[in-house]
Amino acid sequence: MKNLSQVVTSQLIALVSGTLFGLGMMISGMVDPNRVLGFLDITGAWDPSLMFVMGGALAVFMPIYLLVIKKRTAPVCSERFRLSNNHMIDKKLVGGAVLFGLGWGIAGICPGPAVTSISGLNPSMLVFIAAMLLGMVIANLAVNKYGKTKPEKVGVTARS
Known part of the structure; x- marks a missing residue:
């Protein structure tokens, strides 16, 4: 069973992660449906910015995943990974x-x-x-x- 310190730590990590995700979505303009619809409009005024946002996210995530996360036996705030x-x-x-x-x-x-x-x-x-x-x-x-x-x-x- 988790103690109070572990619960607070995992909630803070969730808060920081969610905040970073939200800020990234807002700064990149991905909360604007017109931008997303522009990406999906491949026969009209196509807007590739969503592709660059996703590519940028992968460029940051992949090295961290390969060098750090994949080598771990468990996540930071849990006993084990829960994969399907x-x-x-x-x-x-x-x-x-x-x-x-x-x-x-x-x-x-x-x-x-x-x-x-x-x-x-x-x-x-x-x-x-x-x-x-x-x-x-x-x-x-x-x-x-x-x-x-x-x-x-x-x-x-x-x-x-």
Whole structure:
């Protein structure tokens, strides 16, 4: 069981990480749905800035991951890494990815930047977040109603 010091430390790390993520999203302009929609508009006025933001994030993350994180036996604030053992690409994964992509493409924003933009009290972002939370509740109810089933294969296996 964690003591109070460990709980406070993990909460502070979460706060700092979330703050850095939010600041990065705001500074890069990725909380603006027009920027995201511009990236998705490959036949019109394509805006490649999202690609550069993601590339910049990977350029910072990958060396740290390869040199530090990958060599660790456990995360800083937990007893062990909690990675999925499911390497099967199934109907549930594909369906969820399609729904996520449709929502991202229609709204022009994904959940991280949407949560980041709450502080601006933009009514469309608040509606997006409410709809996202409703979707999560509906998905949870559906999983509870129909139970957890074995993944149905769609013919592809992911490798780690």
